[in-house]
Amino acid sequence: MLKAALKGLLARKLRLTLAGFAVVLGVMAVSAAMITTTTIGSGFDSIFASTGANTDVSVSGKSDVDSGMGGRAFAPPVPASVVADLEDVPGAKSVRGEVSVDGARPVGPDGKVISVQGPPRSGVAWHGETGLVRLWSGRGPTAPDEVAINGGLADRGQFTVGEKIDVLTLAPRQSFTIVGIYGYSNGRGSMGGDTQVAFTEPVAQKLMLGASDVYSSVTVTAERGVSRSALRDRVAAALGDGYTVRTGDELAASTAEDGKAFLDIVRMVLLGFSGLSLLVGIFLILNTFSILVAQRTGELALMAALGARRKQIVGSVLVEAAIVGAAASVVGIGLGLGVSVLLTMVMEANSGASLPVGLTVPVPELVLAFVLGVVVTLVAALVPAVRASRVPPVRAMRASAAEQRSLTRITWLGAVPAALGVAAVVVSLADIGSLRWVALAGGVVLGLFGLALLTPVLSRSLLPALGRVVGWSMPSKLGNRNAARNPRRTAITVSTLVITLGLVGGVSVIAESMRADLSASATRDLGADLVISGDGVAGRAGGQGGGPPTAADGRIMPTFDASVVDQARAVPGVSRAVAQYVDTVRFEWGASPAAAADLSQLSAVLNLSARTPAPGSVALDSATLSDHGLKVGDMVRLATQRAGWQEFRIAGGYEANYLLRGPVFNPSDVASLFVSAAPAIGYVQLADGADAATVTRAVSRLVADNPEVSVQDRTQLADDAAGQISIAETMLYVLLGLSVVIGILGIINTMALSIVERTRELGLLRAVGMRRSHMVRMVVTESVVMSLFGAVLGLAAGGAAGVAVVRVLGLSATEIPWVSLAVFLGLAVVAGLLAALAPSTRAARVNVLSAIAYE
Amino acid sequence: MTTTAVENTDTLTGLAARAVGVAKAYGTGATAVVALDDISVDIRRGRFTAIMGPSGSGKSTLMHALAGLDTVDSGEVWIGETRLTTLSDKGLADLRRNRVGFVFQQFNLLPTLSAEENITLPLAIAKRTADQAWFDLVVDAVGLADRLTHRPSELSGGQQQRVACARALLPKPDVIFADEPTGNLDSRSGAEILRFLRRSVDEFNQTIVMVTHDATAAAYADRVVFLQDGKLVHDLVEPDADEVLDTMKTLSEGDS
Incomplete structure (x- = not known):
């Protein structure tokens, strides 16, 4: 039996290769995800291990505002007095205050801010060649306008000693002279790709921490014989609560963790892709093995007639599947290794980090990927194998492989979950509270399951209609009939396309509706004509579109000098200019966006009516007030980035809108409460009759020296708000594009089989006068009709699910992107054409004689 | 209808198809098998010609060559005034579509089409429509009027x-080639088919060439040509079944 299976395997190389392709892709993505993240992760561990070597214990402020977004949180600065306090701790040899904070954004030679993906852009206080730091050329900064930079930054910006460098920090852009370039004791010019600017200590404190006589951390070295952990406990005891005290090793590990945060995204993308390709791969394998088994029904029946047991027949098919799965998994892991090498190189190039390790291969995970590939193949092959074993020997040897079975049972099996699914989705549209999402998700899953079982019966009624669209000629008609010939096979063939285009349809409807909603809300609530802000800041200030932007969530919020708004107010034609400061705070019930502004002025541009709260008090939006049983005049406890937990009097309320939500402070409180004392958004209103273009130019000139900030009008702001959706949407489409490729393979597979099965018919058609071109047209029609069918089904089901999601989300508009949907249909036609290339050539080459000659 | 009858009467004496010095061999060198060895044969219009011969005599090869389904090594093949041996693949396809009809042993119908669609398939490919009266007549002649939608x-x-x-007859081709048309049928159904073919020749002036190894079937023909080892060895006109059987017996005796 095994030998027969192996021989069969060799005879069907091409088809098995097609089947294995999906497994190859899936396993490739899984193993690439594992290898890449492990490699880069261990690289970072080894880079940052050295940072802990010279620090025995590190003390930093404890953040009360956890943004919940991961990444580097802004820790409140440590007062300089802590240094003196710690000198008395027994076992402490030396104590030193450090400044090292993410957020020193250097301006490159091209006038743009130098950006790095992942690693920090640190601003530090210069302490000479101590610990890790080694000067490569020049000297350390001694004057307020001098800086030293690390080798990583010097490389990126082509900076040399003696040149000027502009840096954006908590303060607006400032110019410095580079007096030195340094590297680290491990010989590198950068820690995992970071850039560093070293100021003199007072300047670093001012620019990076926003205050004098504070440090971002205090390091303590231990006297000989005092262990790190013992010293850590003593320091912690001396300082009491309110500080984070870690040993050097813990610090290094946590720094490395921060550096590796971006790896989670890489891992998620790769694993998402892998899951998708394995899912659609199951259908491709199922299809292929159904076909193989159908082709061999006679052969298998002969084995049964010769006395093979049912178990042996199932076994022979499964052996084949196991071999295909194993081979595909090995190839997938091999390709995964290649992809990892490429990805690691790309990341090293992008982040400037050169990893001190070669490729790290996580063997257990790869074994898992291998097993996954084999199991997926086996599971997919099980159904056709069992079916093959159930065919009675005599019938199988006589009947043709493409035998029709009634669709009644499968239709009922599908109709029940489909009806339940639709009902659940309809229920979810009604306001039934938090159960809506459960109903929606359950409904969509049930609906999809039902749809899969209903596809055969749907193909009966839909295919003829589609065929009429594709072509009227006799060859087209024949192709269309062929597509409708075996509903089950058609259903399995198009299932990949249905899934893929279902996702595409759903995503496109949701994205289009979100875009419409965002751009409408962004402009509806905005009474200003111009907005000064960095990319995406204004769009997120109200907590929409991915949460509030703050310095604390690891992304450095672009700000500008408060004087810009005052200058803008003086521009002729400007009737009003208001600054808004943005940050995140934490209530006892969770994080919230926060703002500080002259609220009376801001109300005028945001169509609100509210008065500016007095210093030390806040205005709160009415939703927050009512949700938590608060009223004007009450006290509310909240934590700010700089001041931690405090009580504030609620001075007033306002109606939250897209651009403003959460507590609003008096602008004079900003310096003591917010990370950045500079405004992030400026609203400008034009006087009646003022020329918009002239004013826009004049205001733009005010921020011309700030590469992170621009002036946008209402349209641009709306586009900006909608733009973030588009990026995510495009990324999803690229991933889904790959599963379309697998869908095309499925169609090729089925078409190729059909042509082998129908050789006699094809010969007859040639005999009664079909030209080769007619044969091609016939096969192309079959392929295009099938892919159109899958696309229509997928887009309709996905679109409907998308509409339901939009409704449950409560978006203001339900937009169906007809143009995009039409484009996707067009792409499905192209996919059908591509899939028909090889099969149609083969059909055109069928030899009339060999086809009609009787055996 | 009328025009057809007139046309056929006018060309009654003409040739529907002919082979001139046709030779064909399969394989090369020592393993070469000669299928057709310098065969010349004329097929007259409005006649029912049967090709007979033992297995491997080359009868099917001859029919395939006459029908333009297969190429020949040397010699010429004509359908009416058209020389097939120089036609392109496209030309051959168009010829098969308009001027040649086929009936195969394995029926070879398209399972996705109804009986009516199968009958009109060659016309549909050629983008022609059937004359309704002619269609009704043909369908009636084969007795399928109540089966058309099946x-x-x-x-x-x-x-x-x-x-x-009916599919072969409907386009009024120059020649219908029938390859063992009764080979897969019981004797009653086979006789029905042969009677229909006979009737097509007698009433519709259709030219038919039939390959068979069944003497009873060959007896329906106006003329029977016998092939052996790729050569034309005997030619009977209006034979009965016994004559055919005798000839075959003689041939196989001469063979041994």
Whole structure:
């Protein structure tokens, strides 16, 4: 039996290769995800291990505002007095205050801010060649306008000693002279790709921490014989609560963790892709093995007639599947290794980090990927194998492989979950509270399951209609009939396309509706004509579109000098200019966006009516007030980035809108409460009759020296708000594009089989006068009709699910992107054409004689 | 109808198809098998010609060559005034579509088409429509008037072969080639088919060439040519079944 299976395997190389392709892709993505993240992760561990070597214990402020977004949180600065306090701790040899904070954004030679993906852009206080730091050329900064930079930054910006460098920090852009370039004791010019600017200590404190006589951390070295952990406990005891005290090793590990945060995204993308390709791969394998088994029904029946047991027949098919799965998994892991090498190189190039390790291969995970590939193949092959074993020997040897079975049972099996699914989705549209999402998700899953079982019966009624669209000629008609010939096979063939285009349809409807909603809300609530802000800041200030932007969530919020708004107010034609400061705070019930502004002025541009709260008090939006049983005049406890937990009097309320939500402070409180004392958004209103273009130019000139900030009008702001959706949407489409490729393979597979099965018919058609071109047209029609069918089904089901999601989300508009949907249909036609290339050539080459000659 | 009759009467004496010095061998060198060895044969219009011969005599090869389904090594093949041996693949396809009809042993109907669609398939490919009176006459002649909407799977073997006959006849081709048309049928259904072919020749002036190894079937023909080892060895005109059987017996005796 095994030998027969192996021989069969060799005879069907091409088809098995097609089947294995999906497994190859899936396993490739899984193993690439594992290898890449492990490699880069261990690289970072080894880079940052050295940072802990010279620090025995590190003390930093404890953040009360956890943004919940991961990444580097802004820790409140440590007062300089802590240094003196710690000198008395027994076992402490030396104590030193450090400044090292993410957020020193250097301006490159091209006038743009130098950006790095992942690693920090640190601003530090210069302490000479101590610990890790080694000067490569020049000297350390001694004057307020001098800086030293690390080798990583010097490389990126082509900076040399003696040149000027502009840096954006908590303060607006400032110019410095580079007096030195340094590297680290491990010989590198950068820690995992970071850039560093070293100021003199007072300047670093001012620019990076926003205050004098504070440090971002205090390091303590231990006297000989005092262990790190013992010293850590003593320091912690001396300082009491309110500080984070870690040993050097813990610090290094946590720094490395921060550096590796971006790896989670890489891992998620790769694993998402892998899951998708394995899912659609199951259908491709199922299809292929159904076909193989159908082709061999006679052969298998002969084995049964010769006395093979049912178990042996199932076994022979499964052996084949196991071999295909194993081979595909090995190839997938091999390709995964290649992809990892490429990805690691790309990341090293992008982040400037050169990893001190070669490729790290996580063997257990790869074994898992291998097993996954084999199991997926086996599971997919099980159904056709069992079916093959159930065919009675005599019938199988006589009947043709493409035998029709009634669709009644499968239709009922599908109709029940489909009806339940639709009902659940309809229920979810009604306001039934938090159960809506459960109903929606359950409904969509049930609906999809039902749809899969209903596809055969749907193909009966839909295919003829589609065929009429594709072509009227006799060859087209024949192709269309062929597509409708075996509903089950058609259903399995198009299932990949249905899934893929279902996702595409759903995503496109949701994205289009979100875009419409965002751009409408962004402009509806905005009474200003111009907005000064960095990319995406204004769009997120109200907590929409991915949460509030703050310095604390690891992304450095672009700000500008408060004087810009005052200058803008003086521009002729400007009737009003208001600054808004943005940050995140934490209530006892969770994080919230926060703002500080002259609220009376801001109300005028945001169509609100509210008065500016007095210093030390806040205005709160009415939703927050009512949700938590608060009223004007009450006290509310909240934590700010700089001041931690405090009580504030609620001075007033306002109606939250897209651009403003959460507590609003008096602008004079900003310096003591917010990370950045500079405004992030400026609203400008034009006087009646003022020329918009002239004013826009004049205001733009005010921020011309700030590469992170621009002036946008209402349209641009709306586009900006909608733009973030588009990026995510495009990324999803690229991933889904790959599963379309697998869908095309499925169609090729089925078409190729059909042509082998129908050789006699094809010969007859040639005999009664079909030209080769007619044969091609016939096969192309079959392929295009099938892919159109899958696309229509997928887009309709996905679109409907998308509409339901939009409704449950409560978006203001339900937009169906007809143009995009039409484009996707067009792409499905192209996919059908591509899939028909090889099969149609083969059909055109069928030899009339060999086809009609009787055996 | 009338025009057809006149046309056929005018060309009654003409040739529907002919082979001139046709030779064909399969394989090369020592393993070469000569299938056709310098055969010349004329097929007259409005006649029913049967090609007979033992297995491997080359009768099917001859028919395939005459029908433009297969190439020949040397010699010429004509359908009417058209020389097939120089036609392109496209030209051959168009010729098969308009001027040649086929009936095969295995019926060879398209399972996705109804009986009517199968009958009109060659015309549909050529983008022609059937003359309704002629269509009705043909359908009536094969006795399928009440079966037109059925799929082949819903028809008996005899009915399927009658559909194939109607399909061959409908475009009024120069020649219908029938390759063992009764080979897969019981004797009653087979006789029906042969009677229909005979009637097509007598009433519709159709030219038919039939390959068979069944003496009873060959007896329906106006003329029987006998092939052996790729050569034309005997030619009977208006034979009965006994004559055919005797000739075959003689041939196989001479062979041994």
